[in-house]
Amino acid sequence: MQLTEKHREYWSRNLNLTAVLLGIWFVVTFVVIWFARELNEIVIAGFPFAFYMGAQGALIIYVVVIWFYAKRMNEMDLEYGVHEGDD
């Protein structure tokens, strides 16, 4: 199969999307844990910030990251005509 200009564009947009989302993942996971003690100065309703992030915040952000990736990729598939199936 011949590699077209369109495919290259699709590929680079795909890579950019992945890189941005991995960046968010990195901040939420590692940066927050690294600074857990400092961030714990922020107290919401009697409990420290890092507790909320660990207990729920990070999980919700992960699910949103994955949901956004799937949504964008599905849209891009249609836009570049590489969509599979009928749905």
Add this chain to the structure above:
Amino acid sequence: MNLKLIAGAAALALASSLAFAGSGAVADEFKWMTFAVFGLIIGVTMYVTYWAARQTHSTSEFYAAGRSVTGVQNGWAIAGDYLSAASFLGIAGLISLYGYDGFMYSVGWLVAYITVLLVIAEPCRNIGKYTLGDILAFRNHPKASKTVAALSTITVSTFYLTAQMVGGGVLIKTLIGIDYHISVIGVGVLMLAYVVFGGMKATTWVQIIKAVLLVTASILLVLITWGQYGFSLPGFLTAVIGDPKVQAQVAKLVGDAATTMTPEELGQRFLEPGLFLKNPIDQISLGMALVLGTAGMPHILMRFFTVPTAQDARKSVIWAMGIIGGFYVLTLFLGMGAAINVGAGPISALDKGGNMAAPMLAQFAGGGADSVLGNLFLAFVAAVAFATIVAVVAGLVLAAASAMAHDIYVGVIKGDHASPQEQVVAARVSSVIVGILAIYVGIAAEGQNVAHLVALAFAVAASSNLPAVFLTLYWKRANTYGIVAGMLVGAISAILLVMLSPNMTYPKAVIKEANKVLQGEPMQPAKEAAPARAASSFMCELFAMEGCVKSEPAKAAAAEKPAKPGAADKLIALNTRLATLTEAKDIEKAKKDIAATEKAKAKAEADLKKMEGQTTSMMGLEKPFFLLKNPGLISIPLGFLVVILGSLMFRDPRSEEMWDELYVRQNTGIHAEGATAH
């Protein structure tokens, strides 16, 4: 014939468990309930296997369920694969014992999934067929890359499989008291029935059933536990902080520092980091292996070959993340609920790692150890745990068997010229071989500490599979030479480092500990406070080398510690005291102390006997040379480095030619197997 065999396997597994039930967490008079629930779950999964077996004839049907699994179904199956017994029971347990840190540990596993899904899953699905070997063979030399990929897959699966089999045997024994050997054989026979007859389709559906049961059980437990506090989060957390059992557990964990803390401060500490994860470098190493290893786990990669389109692959990822994420929010309540309702003491008395926290909470939520409902709940959770082990083991066996049959037999030995009939037979025969091997290894490894095998499986997957897959997909220059060299170096260095690490048994240390218990310890003079000391270099944090100064945290001044008596003297003293006691409560406590001391004495004597005459570990070392428990920090970068160097040093025209084709296909899925057929 299949139906009869399947029914036979089910009957065998159930009958053997009935016949050999001893003592466990479930009281004898309620055992029938556990077996009824077990029987029901085994019956349902066997029916599913029968149904799947009728539809499994071709290679694609056996390895990839005919690419007919929908996104939602695959999402549940991935969640099922992910929520192994270790993560389901282990994490609720860690939270119940260590609070916040237990939770961070669980999130660590979920973190891993993002990398798999974003970077690896979709391109792999688009270029792969059935195995890891297929992905690498796309642009590298097919025979060479399939051989190393199969070797690595089998290594990773065997390590993980052994840990699961041993863990499963111990778990079933602890829960309902079935003999260890019978448990391992039962798990093995059931798992073989699923895989051999139903292939990927049965394995997938068993995972789905298990995941649904697991989530249902957890939601039920959380509703009951949280309902006591009117479904208020601050209310629940305040109860955790104010609970004397939680405060006592924290006081135990923080040691001397507890004397200066108020009860509220102790409770609050349970929700803060630092109780469980101590050596940060070791944690980073383990974290790297988990995050990157998940992406190289063959049984997880295989899941993405079962869906028909890229859209379905993405959809399955969203569902899997939602289910797993939701489940972990539930484990917070399960773990903390167990900490306040059951208490850390009874939990760690049944199992030191805390694995019994969720089952014990279930029993409590239903009304306690003597109630019918409590035992029904316990039976249900026990059955779910059992189904979990069987299902995860089935997935692993399928992965190892496909590496053997598809990569080695069909790809390398037959040079890809095998009739469809022959391929399916090869797949089934390999499954039986791997399954029997798993049962054998499970029995042989009885009583061994297998926790490091899980870490090792992830470390090998991260150091060997991941660099090869990642660079094949994303780096134009990657080629056969780099892939083969990198995979071998990654796997071997990971295994070797673990053999030199503190995970192994060092006779001298064991003997010293045992003698401490038996002969007591001399008086220790008071110590002055000492400031923290840094290691003399970073390498000294990793290896025990000549002239290294080990890092040590700051120490507070300690008062003089009196000499501790040996076990025999202690027993005499305890028994003398017992005779003078009158209050029922005190007598109870003294009896418990005596039982614990006797147990410790017996263990120390057994250890001494086992280690008699030995001075070095398997590798001939008196003490660990590699100081981390997990090799990831070194072996993962090494794996990547060798793939890169190997690829740069040699040229492979085919790897370069195929890049363009891979480039299109990995991201668009055009011409992906199965996609065109639908």
